[in-house]
Amino acid sequence: MTSDANNPWSDRYIPLLDSDFIKEASRLNPEPVDDLHFLNVELACSRLKNTLEATFYPTKQCVNILQRLAGVAYAYAVDAYPSSHEFISRIYSVDKEDPVASRPICLTGLAGIGKSEILKAFKRIAGQEIYVEIDRHHPPFQIRGVPLLTLKTHNSPNVIAKSLLNVDVTASTFPKVCSKRAYRDGIPFFMIDEAQFVTASTTANARITQILLSLSYIGLPYIYCANYSLYRRLERRLEEDRQRLLSDVIVLTPDAWSSDCWKYTLESLIEVAPKILKFDADKDARKIFAWTAGRKRALVALILIAYRIQHANGMHVVDSNALEAAYRSSEFTEYRKDSEALANQATLNQHNNQRKDLWCPIPNPAEALLAEASKVEREDLVAEIELKSALTQSERDAVQEIESLLNNENKNNGIKPTPKPGKQSGKDLLENARKFKESLGL
Secondary structure, eight states, rough: OTTTSOOHHHHHHGGSSSSSHHHHHHHHHOOOOOGGGOOOOHHHHHHHHHHHHHOOOOOOOHHHHHHHHHHHHHHHHHHOSSSSHHHHHHHHOOOOSOOOOOOOEEEETTTTHHHHHHHHHHHHHOOOEEEEETTTTTTTTTEEOOOOOETTTOOSSHHHHHHHHHOOOOTTTTTHHHHHHHHTTOOOOEEEEEEGGSSSSSSSOOHHHHHHHHHTTOOOOEEEEEEEEHHHHHHHHHHHHHHHHEEEEEEEOOOOOHHHHHHHHHHHHHHHHHHBBBBTTTTTTHHHHHHTTOOOOHHHHHHHHHHHHHTTTOOOOHHHHHHHHHHSSGGHHHHHHHHHHHHHHHHHTSOGGGGGGSSSSSOOOOOHHHHHHHHHHHHHHHHHHHHHHTTTTTHHHHHHHHHHHHHHHHHHHHOOOOOOOOOOOHHHHOOOOHHHHHHHOO
């Protein structure tokens, strides 16, 4: 029998409010794979793929997002389940009005950046079911964990309700019935993934908007994943829809190549295939980032292609040379196109109108803007150095003489420095982009 001092609905989320606990609980290290060279190439690649995809290293961004989700679930549970008496009272009450619509959290980022893995991690650490005995007049109540629904083929109210909460509904009864069942089962939060696949159209947005709004009418807080392409489709909706669906946005970005998070991500993959993966997580971090643009899905694909090529040639280790060969292979073409497009964006600080799916629709936070400005400054310096290195000796002497004269005139006559030239032409920008990509090894 529960007491008001012990609240099983909310207390189970208290440990998840601690970032250290989240990092330890969410990390996933499957058993290392070994002796794959004895297997058929397809079976070997399949086992390596399963192991790499099952590996999860919680980066700082991941931990922050998981902690946020835990806080949302905890806050709702505290308010919705103040006591066992209130719980029993609401179980037997008849709701005359529809639940108050919630405003979901939108988790957006590049395709393959790791959004789905974060939702799966939260389900692992917050998805356990428990049974609670309220009093001697009722059998124990089951309290479910946080459910995760992959929309994809779930595109009608009844199918969604059945999969998410195991109830049968119609369009008109959807909010009340789902809200009632969620409350009985102690569900304070739920998660939606693969929303972009609800419709095959790249421009249609009415159907997914209707589904996301219907889920809001259940009254529970929830989070849904949206690639940049889906986010832009939702941006084209009416103001009232945007305010409901895009008012709370979390952007998941690639970790910097020089960050510990990126290096530890590489190390976590090496740890589950130590006899196969022989690249250096520290020394090769920059090259691997350039080849994958920091996307986890592209990283796994790069390793698998490299291993397949090595296996076919009678070799069974993947080093940086094997990864580079995989990067230039035909199998990696689509990932390579995206990596190069993302490198161009970073260099030019503007998106390609043909690839808006790769450009973050949310303004960068101040820290990211500062980092971007520093990067552009470094790139300008690289471009200037490369330009000067291409000059002949006589041309370099002439430039040096002109710069010396200008400096002397400025000192002696108080002349203001010559203003910087105007905005570079598109041709100049593309040339700088080419040089920057070459510096990254692209």
